[in-house]
Amino acid sequence: MGQVIILEETTRNPITLMGQRAGVCWGADITDGAKNYKRGLDCIISGHHRVMEYVNVEMILDGYSARVIREWYTHIGGAPTRLQASTRYIRYEDFSYITPHTLQANPEAEALYRETMKAIAESCAKLEQEYGIPREDAALLLPLGMETKIVDKRNVRNLIEMSHQRMCTRAYWEYRELMRDLCGALKAYSEEWGYLVDHYFLPKCEVTGYCTEKKSCGRRPKKEEG
Numbered sequence: 001m002g003q004v005i006i007l008e009e010t011t012r013n014p015i016t017l018m019g020q021r022a023g024v025c026w027g028a029d030i031t032d033g034a035k036n037y038k039r040g041l042d043c044i045i046s047g048h049h050r051v052m053e054y055v056n057v058e059m060i061l062d063g064y065s066a067r068v069i070r071e072w073y074t075h076i077g078g079a080p081t082r083l084q085a086s087t088r089y090i091r092y093e094d095f096s097y098i099t100p101h102t103l104q105a106n107p108e109a110e111a112l113y114r115e116t117m118k119a120i121a122e123s124c125a126k127l128e129q130e131y132g133i134p135r136e137d138a139a140l141l142l143p144l145g146m147e148t149k150i151v152d153k154r155n156v157r158n159l160i161e162m163s164h165q166r167m168c169t170r171a172y173w174e175y176r177e178l179m180r181d182l183c184g185a186l187k188a189y190s191e192e193w194g195y196l197v198d199h200y201f202l203p204k205c206e207v208t209g210y211c212t213e214k215k216s217c218g219r220r221p222k223k224e225e226g
């Protein structure tokens with residue numbers, strides 16, 4: 001099971017910080033925490049979302065599949081950065097992997113899935129140990145379902161944009177679970193994060209009021225064709 005660990009470099013009071021940064025430009029008293037908070041909230045509500053880019057989020061994502069992390073990397077707004085576990089130095093003879101929930105209801109399919117993962121692990125080990133193939137080459141056999149770990153750094157504007165796409169029912173199920181874990185970890189970090197998550201980490205249909213996807217889940221009606 002994956003987990004999101006919020007690192008201490010993450011802005012503890014994001015709304016107050018946004019108000020403090022905006023206050024500089026408005027010649028306001030930025031020493032007053034309550035006024036900063038109120039100003040920050042006003043900026044968000046008014047849609048002045050540039051201020052969100054001052055809010056830093058640094059975290060470890062551990063135990064999610066290489067596949068979902070590949071999708072995570074598509075969210076490039078605001079130039080985020082990250083480090084990812086190397087495929088050179090980890091013991092791949094016994095790599096961990098994600099097992100989809102759909103397999104739980106089908107023991108035969110689950111057995112096939114597990115046997116395939118085991119065969120990949122055994123082949124990686126054999127290539128390396130019996131044939132002397134370098135680990136970086138044997139590692140090309142590794143599946144997208146393999147668990148990985150990253151250290152990620154981005155701003156909250158990026159995460160809010162991400163939530164609109166990835167909390168949508170059309171998003172890959174593991175990404176939706178990752179978003180659930182992320183929301184939980186941020187909410188636990190501070191009260192201000194709790195407010196941001198509850199009000200702004202939303203699927204896109206909750207922002208627009210209608211579904212923009214071609215294949216709708218029905219949570220919101222589709223926009224009438226104009």
Ligand SMILES: Cc1cc2nc3c(=O)[nH]c(=O)nc-3n(C[C@H](O)[C@H](O)[C@H](O)COP(=O)(O)OP(=O)(O)OC[C@H]3O[C@@H](n4cnc5c(N)ncnc54)[C@H](O)[C@@H]3O)c2cc1C
Pocket residue numbers: 074075076077158161162165166168170171172
């Ligand atoms: C159901 C679903 C299916 C998908 N299928 C695929 C797929 O098959 N293949 C695939 O490659 N991806 C796929 N994606 C990923 C998708 O295409 C985007 O890459 C992903 O949503 C991240 O892009 P973004 O614009 O949402 O986020 P970000 O890159 O974080 O951008 C956020 C916002 O910032 C602005 N922005 C970002 N970059 C720029 C820029 N360069 N110039 C100007 N403005 C910018 C835009 O307003 C953008 O909306 C899928 C996503 C979903 C939800």
